[in-house]
Amino acid sequence: MNPVVELTRVSKTFGDIRAVSEASLSVARGDFLTVVGPSGCGKTTLLRMIAGFETPSSGEIRINGDRVDVVPPYRRSIGMVFQKLALFPHMTAAQNIAYPLKMRRFAPRVIPGLVKQYLELVQLGGLGDRRPHELSGGQQQRVAIARALVFSPDLLLLDEPLSALDRKLREEMQLEFRRIQRELAVTTINVTHDQREALVMSDQIVVMDQGVIQQAATPQALYRQPANRFVAHFLGVTTLLDGRVVRVGDDGDVAVQVGDTVLQARGVGQALVTGAPVDCAIRAERIGMAAHGQPGLDNTVDGVVLQRIFEGDRVVYVVRVPALGDAVLSLFDRDADVHETTTEGQSVRLAWQARDLMVFAKQT
Amino acid sequence: MTDQLSKRVVLWGLVWFSIVTLSLPTVIIIGASFTSGDIIRFPPEGFSLRWYWELWQLSDFTNALLRTLYVAVICTLISLPVGTLAALATVRYRLRFRRSIQVYLLLPFTIPLVVSGLSMMILFGEMRILGQLWPVGLGICIINLPFMIWSVSASVNAIDPDLENAAMNCGAPPVQTFLTVTLPAVMPGVITGGLLSFILAFNEFLVSLFLTDSRTVTLPVQIYNSIRSIITPDLAAVSVLYILIALIAVWLLDRLVGLEIFLRSK
Numbered sequence A: 001m002n003p004v005v006e007l008t009r010v011s012k013t014f015g016d017i018r019a020v021s022e023a024s025l026s027v028a029r030g031d032f033l034t035v036v037g038p039s040g041c042g043k044t045t046l047l048r049m050i051a052g053f054e055t056p057s058s059g060e061i062r063i064n065g066d067r068v069d070v071v072p073p074y075r076r077s078i079g080m081v082f083q084k085l086a087l088f089p090h091m092t093a094a095q096n097i098a099y100p101l102k103m104r105r106f107a108p109r110v111i112p113g114l115v116k117q118y119l120e121l122v123q124l125g126g127l128g129d130r131r132p133h134e135l136s137g138g139q140q141q142r143v144a145i146a147r148a149l150v151f152s153p154d155l156l157l158l159d160e161p162l163s164a165l166d167r168k169l170r171e172e173m174q175l176e177f178r179r180i181q182r183e184l185a186v187t188t189i190n191v192t193h194d195q196r197e198a199l200v201m202s203d204q205i206v207v208m209d210q211g212v213i214q215q216a217a218t219p220q221a222l223y224r225q226p227a228n229r230f231v232a233h234f235l236g237v238t239t240l241l242d243g244r245v246v247r248v249g250d251d252g253d254v255a256v257q258v259g260d261t262v263l264q265a266r267g268v269g270q271a272l273v274t275g276a277p278v279d280c281a282i283r284a285e286r287i288g289m290a291a292h293g294q295p296g297l298d299n300t301v302d303g304v305v306l307q308r309i310f311e312g313d314r315v316v317y318v319v320r321v322p323a324l325g326d327a328v329l330s331l332f333d334r335d336a337d338v339h340e341t342t343t344e345g346q347s348v349r350l351a352w353q354a355r356d357l358m359v360f361a362k363q364t
Numbered sequence B: 001m002t003d004q005l006s007k008r009v010v011l012w013g014l015v016w017f018s019i020v021t022l023s024l025p026t027v028i029i030i031g032a033s034f035t036s037g038d039i040i041r042f043p044p045e046g047f048s049l050r051w052y053w054e055l056w057q058l059s060d061f062t063n064a065l066l067r068t069l070y071v072a073v074i075c076t077l078i079s080l081p082v083g084t085l086a087a088l089a090t091v092r093y094r095l096r097f098r099r100s101i102q103v104y105l106l107l108p109f110t111i112p113l114v115v116s117g118l119s120m121m122i123l124f125g126e127m128r129i130l131g132q133l134w135p136v137g138l139g140i141c142i143i144n145l146p147f148m149i150w151s152v153s154a155s156v157n158a159i160d161p162d163l164e165n166a167a168m169n170c171g172a173p174p175v176q177t178f179l180t181v182t183l184p185a186v187m188p189g190v191i192t193g194g195l196l197s198f199i200l201a202f203n204e205f206l207v208s209l210f211l212t213d214s215r216t217v218t219l220p221v222q223i224y225n226s227i228r229s230i231i232t233p234d235l236a237a238v239s240v241l242y243i244l245i246a247l248i249a250v251w252l253l254d255r256l257v258g259l260e261i262f263l264r265s266k
């Protein structure tokens, strides 16, 4: 079966700016794909090309197997929720939802029923007569979702519609999106710069940086097996270290020298050669902190606590390690007893497993 | 404490001073129009509607009034589509020479009315349309177009640029998008601009003076002609008529747009 959307080496330039560069991706029917990346990396441009508001400078876009280069946006069966929602201010919620049905020439007698059904789907039953400005931010979101979905589009596009909401409402709406998306089994491409949202909501994640797709994988694979330094750094709280390969073993085992210390590590992605400069990355939650060396952990270093940040369920320690060339490591600790006894300026011992220290060949 | 007090005194003083100086002429003219005597004076001599009745009897004035209404309607009817489309085109679409077009469209505003009036008189004379009424409406429309464009531009600037994309995404072809989404979204500006055009055309004196003759004289010009002969209280009555029309326009604006703008503010 054809993927619902398929991009092949799609690029878009605005004058000198290369907003999207040779992007290829495909989304299978019913999947939820999230495109994530820092601000300005080309996410919106990618979506606007799929929706038909921009024409690619090169490459091709297929929807349900057909090239769509010359298909105007209003002939594409795509629902979109915009970054600033773009609800029609002069129409009520119900009229907003009915609008695509009218424009797409649904039989007039089915429209009221569909509008009612979708108002209920997004839990806005009874609020259909309100204008957008009479609804709360979360309720406006729901109207925008209903408007994008009511005509059963082949594809749903979400351009960071949640970014304007406060954190609690955002997390609520993430689950709401996911529920509706599963219920209707609608193929979805979501765009965000919130890594947590990407991990929580998606079947597939595409990480972009400066217009280039860095990696496409499932959330778990992306988190566990980042393809490069950028992806490793973008997801989670990660410390990056500069190192040099000392020895390459089997199964990706490597030894790297960082500062004056040789660490046991795991090679990721490209093959490594002895002597090559590398990027090493370690996630904050994989570093353990103990007063004395913990047996069974492959790497142990000593450091001094620079900063101790209380975040409620955890404490983030920022630790300077002289033996790693004065590198500064971030780590979490969830043990409330340890929080009481550890203070800034105190010496601590850090330890982690070899497989938790990921090593990437330096990108040129 | 005394600082606060003196600040309040000064502020209130200014407010009242403004209110009084701004409204005094109006109050005087309204009062004078109800006089039963033969000359304009304040306070009026007695109270009567005599001068309104006299005004009604003067066919010069009633005809001038009708002509002025006609001119104002013509002016508004031209301003509405021209101003709206010009504002939309220059603000919304990435036209070439956009800035130059914007400046060009606002040009009438920077040219003294005497100059516009005179040049239009010559132009219309050459075109042999001077002496008819509709060119007066057209002329007034041209000089007041900047107000219409400003008014609509303000509305266009306030709408989300993705609104039209959203409409297309909903399946609306360009014409439908324009009619069902763009136009309603800029409606507050269109209504404001339309009423403004009407009032300005109704009041326009200088340009009318150039473009009218004794057969097509409009109300502002008629008033001017009258003051040059004798000043009777019927002039006060005409002034009150003007005040009334301005009030109606403001009221309409509030009913139509005040509401809309309020609704649109998120």
Ligand SMILES: Nc1ncnc2c1ncn2[C@@H]1O[C@H](COP(=O)(O)OP(=O)(O)OP(=O)(O)O)[C@@H](O)[C@H]1O
Binding pocket: A014, A017, A018, A019, A038, A039, A040, A041, A042, A043, A044, A045, A046, A193
């Ligand atoms: N119409 C345009 N003209 C010129 N440059 C543009 C245009 N649209 C986008 N760009 C540029 O292309 C790049 C990518 O923009 P895009 O809006 O796709 O980023 P984004 O990933 O959506 O960012 P954000 O997370 O801030 O929304 C940016 O450098 C931007 O300045």
Ligand SMILES: [Mg+2]
Binding pocket: A043, A044, A045, A083, A160
């Ligand atoms: Mg964006």
